[in-house]
Amino acid sequence: LIEMDRQHLIHPVSSFQGHAARGVRVLASAKGARVTDAEGRELIDGFAGLWCVNAGYGHESVVEAAAEQMRKLPYATGYFGLGSEAPIKLAAALAERAPGDLNHIYFSLGGSDAVDSTIRFVRYYWHAKGQPGRDQFISVEEGYHGSTSMGAGLTALAGFHEGFGVPYSWQHKISSHYTYRNPLKSDAEIIAASVAELKAKVAAIGPERVAAFYVEPIQGSGGVLVPPKGWIKAMREACRELDILFIADEVITGFGRTGPLFACEEEGIVPDMMTTAKGLTSGYVPMGAVFMSDHVFETIAEGAGAKAVGHGFTYSAHPVSAAVALEVLSLYEGGLLENGRKAGARLMEGLQSLSDHPLVGDVRGRGMLAALELVTDKDKKTRLPASVQPATRLFDRAWDKGLIVRSFAQGIFGYAPPLCCTDDEIDQIVARTKAVLDETLD
Numbered sequence: 209l210i211e212m213d214r215q216h217l218i219h220p221v222s223s224f225q226g227h228a229a230r231g232v233r234v235l236a237s238a239k240g241a242r243v244t245d246a247e248g249r250e251l252i253d254g255f256a257g258l259w260c261v262n263a264g265y266g267h268e269s270v271v272e273a274a275a276e277q278m279r280k281l282p283y284a285t286g287y288f289g290l291g292s293e294a295p296i297k298l299a300a301a302l303a304e305r306a307p308g309d310l311n312h313i314y315f316s317l318g319g320s321d322a323v324d325s326t327i328r329f330v331r332y333y334w335h336a337k338g339q340p341g342r343d344q345f346i347s348v349e350e351g352y353h354g355s356t357s358m359g360a361g362l363t364a365l366a367g368f369h370e371g372f373g374v375p376y377s378w379q380h381k382i383s384s385h386y387t388y389r390n391p392l393k394s395d396a397e398i399i400a401a402s403v404a405e406l407k408a409k410v411a412a413i414g415p416e417r418v419a420a421f422y423v424e425p426i427q428g429s430g431g432v433l434v435p436p437k438g439w440i441k442a443m444r445e446a447c448r449e450l451d452i453l454f455i456a457d458e459v460i461t462g463f464g465r466t467g468p469l470f471a472c473e474e475e476g477i478v479p480d481m482m483t484t485a486k487g488l489t490s491g492y493v494p495m496g497a498v499f500m501s502d503h504v505f506e507t508i509a510e511g512a513g514a515k516a517v518g519h520g521f522t523y524s525a526h527p528v529s530a531a532v533a534l535e536v537l538s539l540y541e542g543g544l545l546e547n548g549r550k551a552g553a554r555l556m557e558g559l560q561s562l563s564d565h566p567l568v569g570d571v572r573g574r575g576m577l578a579a580l581e582l583v584t585d586k587d588k589k590t591r592l593p594a595s596v597q598p599a600t601r602l603f604d605r606a607w608d609k610g611l612i613v614r615s616f617a618q619g620i621f622g623y624a625p626p627l628c629c630t631d632d633e634i635d636q637i638v639a640r641t642k643a644v645l646d647e648t649l650d
């Protein structure tokens with residue numbers, strides 16, 4: 209398998225960066241929060257695949273839901289005014305649980321195309337309002353919104369920008385809150401600075417040209433950067449004041465990752481649109497969902513006309529994905545959200561207990577989404593040296609201890625375990641992390 213992989217399978221990013229030399233690690237099976245590799249070695253998946261297997265692996269009821277739907281009706285297009293039962297029921301179930309008036313759902317295949325879809329919907333909205341000149345978009349440094357060209361342009365991670373004219377001229381950024389490395393110290397100062405920067409950016413672009421502002425409730429791929437309490441709310445209010453749409457990207461934070469079903473709930477805000485994916489189907493099959501508010505939907509429906517016909521995917525509202533998502537939703541509500549909240553508190557407590565470790569500069573997170581930022585000098589916040597830091601090296605060390613975590617290139621460990629984790633599994637995640645840190649110190 210390793211040789212066949214090397215010869216034929218292109219991995220995202222890593223195949224072109226020398227991972228092939230090490231050889232792929234083949235995963236063979238999984239149950240709950242544990243995965244087993246092809247050699248029979250069991251590991252705890254502290255990252256739920258790619259922050260997506262929120263419900264955990266191996267739920268027979270999910271498998272049954274998919275199989276039953278495949279037998280009954282494996283595919284139905286949403287084109288030509290057609291539809292099918294599972295996505296219709298799923299849309300209704302999601303609308304019922306969504307914050308505020310996010311009552312209209314568009315299904316995509318994952319997160320990137322959910323974000324791309326919102327970019328189109330935003331443009332349709334402003335066309336419908338008779339303001340087609342509003343075609344400029346703003347997002348936040350360190351953010352991540354996907355790897356399709358449009359999503360990548362809203363993304364601040366440098367690697368996604370090389371060539372291809374990305375970011376596009378209509379894509380702009382404001383600074384991240386990144387509290388640990390923010391020269392401003394108090395939450396109030398950071399919030400005021402971000403609001404002021406957004407307002408200044410809109411003024412510089414021209415208020416009549418700005419269409420929307422994109423934000424993750426917690427910046428995930430940027431290194432699990434948690435904003436100060438009240439930051440999101442202040443940005444939401446600023447967007448209302450500036451009369452620009454506010455889009456929350458909950459691809460990572462959605463579906464119990466931070467505690468409630470959606471992070472916007474606990475922020476007490478209702479975005480104009482919201483993107484989700486990952487935990488929606490818990491990784492069993494691909495699917496994403498855009499949530500659209502009543503007023504955006506009605507405006508587009510009434511006013512955009514011929515301008516709003518150009519969007520759709522063959523696999524949008526796929527019945528099998530929808531059947532899986534419905535079953536996964538019932539698992540969340542049947543105890544997994546609650547377990548995730550308890551396990552999340554234990555995880556944060558466990559990681560906090562490592563804060564005295566000489567390599568731990570910052571411990572942050574919310575619910576089952578957390579990070580350790582590693583430094584060699586706590587006062588100066590010096591990043592780990594290049595000899596230790598490359599993401600693969602820390603990842604490999606954790607792997608050797610029986611733990612899968614995300615290792616960011618900046619020397620950050622990211623955690624997003626399945627919500628089904630037991631106390632013992634959470635304790636093991638912390639203990640194995642400590643073993644990696646102790647070894648790295650040597």
Ligand code: PMP
Nearest residue numbers: 318319320352353354457459460
């Ligand atoms: N938005 C956010 C916030 C994400 O974290 C991601 C993926 N990590 C995406 C969008 C893109 O999702 P996908 O990889 O499913 O296309």
